[in-house]
Amino acid sequence: MKRRDLFKSAFAVGAGLVGASALRPLYASDDMEFKGPDVPDVDAVKVTEHCYTIPAMGPHPTPDNFGMFSNPGFVVTNDGVVVIDTGSSVQIGEMILRQIKKVTDKPVVRVINTHFHGDHWLGNHAFVNANANVEIYSHQKCIDNLKSGQDKFWFDFMQNNTNNKITGTVITLPNKTFQGGEEFEVGGVKFKIHHFGKVHTDSDISVEVTTDKVMYMGDMVMRRVANMEDGSFRGSIDALGQISDMGLTTFIPMHGTPDDVKLINEGKEFMETIYSNVEVLYDEGLSDFEMKPIIMEKPFMKNVAAQWPGYEDTIGKFIVVAIKEVEQSMFA
Template identity: 40%
Template sequence: MKRRHLLTASAVLGGAALWPEARLLAQQTQDFIEGPPVADIPAKQLSAHTWMIFSPDGFPTAENRGMMSNVIFVVTSAGVVVIDSGASLQIGQMALRMIRKVTDKPVVAVFNSHYHGDHWLGNHAFVKAYGKQLPIYALQSTIDKLKGAEGNLWRSLMERWTNQSTLGTEVVLPNTAVKHGQVIQIGDVTFRMHHYSNAHTPSDLCVEVVQDKLTAVGDIAMGNRIANMDEGSYPGTFKYYQALMAATGEQLWVPGHGQGSKDLLKTYGEFMAGIWEPCLQAVKDGKSESEARNMVLKDGRVTSRAKTMQGFEGNIGKYTSLAYLEAEKEAF
């Protein structure tokens, strides 16, 4: 059912709430309600085996239909491995179309970097295409987080943020847990798992594509978008960067948001330090949170990114506040 019929369907469901069979009818009707397709974004090759479907937007809107994060895929001799599947069934379906323009090999595995919905709700498309036996890897903490209400919450949020464009997306959770340091060989490509500390979330999985000297870093660093730090840690982020760089050496760091680069952890780390260090100093000097915010907004590492960074104006105050609160704990 296309979006022009959604109003009628909603009315039917509203009336059905009065019937004993309401739940069954709602489920049957939901099976036919599906948001519009997402426009194709051709994949670009990043390295010998790795491609990326790049999202120019960092936040979900009705216009972009939830296409707010990159979908990465690796073509191995055994099949295609997807790293982060997108924010909806429709985005996953678009990714499948783009994969098929590159190779006729099947998708044989999916990795989800963490539990935020724009990185895993596209799982539905891949399971729909290849069956429930398809391995979907994530940290156990991500799987546990999504088992409860969190999974459905993300599905509902994405529908709301996109004016129902993602309707029809089902919650398909990761089904296979991985651990830090684990190595998974798929065809001729080796994948190494990394997880060091609480950075963007407590459950950030980075996936190293060993032969390509490329690591998909999820949301621990971003190209040109201010990161959500509601569940994260500033010092934890810096520790993660140090440990990851020490373990891998020089890499092409590919984020969930923005373009990849070999200096991504350095440049994004400098921006994050421009928020963290003034807040920590303000706490040590007995200054207020508002004074700390003024210090952050004058820091050259922050001002150099302010005009171009997506989400800066709407979020810098909140994430400065979070840094100040964490600095209070760190200082004492």
């Protein structure tokens, strides 16, 4: 084979795989290690009888925090562990597995990805390595988004933001789906899956641990202002209103710390404050940069939201997304 053809075929394979194989240099021998560094252990925090969360190492992905900027969760039952979100890399997935081992000898029987953003599923690779038959669940729309390019986008995003520390991570998609409404029991612990349509993305599921009156929220609510580009204000307001009325006592966000229903109500008020003001100001003919200082003066924004990480840098982007949604609603 000509060298040119050899390269062509190597890249053809690489483009589909993206992970370790694609990044492996052509001269690498089989036993050569080509993987980013291990992520240091972060002890899991026990939130309720069965529910744990592993706190993020920072609000944004950086080389220093290895891309560990969300909180993976897990639920310990008598028959095994249910994991909710797997972090941004195979290394973070491996770190999650080490923390689970400190708490229980039981195997991971089920993994759930709350949505397609890369800090919630790129660690799947570690769970498949640990158990080739592990069931990985998400909403079908999560798989659809990943298959249409979000997989590669998020892999590259994490590589770029961590100085390539996720090297070795192989893109590993969910292999089972939830549509919302499913109820099941694992080892004496009851679960219910919720999908409210488009909230933070069109693919969000939240995981109710009915036995503990807990809801793992995915990114539908967070005490952080980050990414609304794939979301809906009206969908968020509607979903958070429904969740607030469910009688649950503890809500575990994938960014920020767990809290009672105050977390949900604050998240809802944040979305309402932006969206309702954008509607009014849009009618008055204001542009996004004219709206921004007016909205930032609203009491909730000044007194509460302004304390959240990312607020100053990101609030303008939220207003742009809200304007787009107001415009779309006029034609709906």
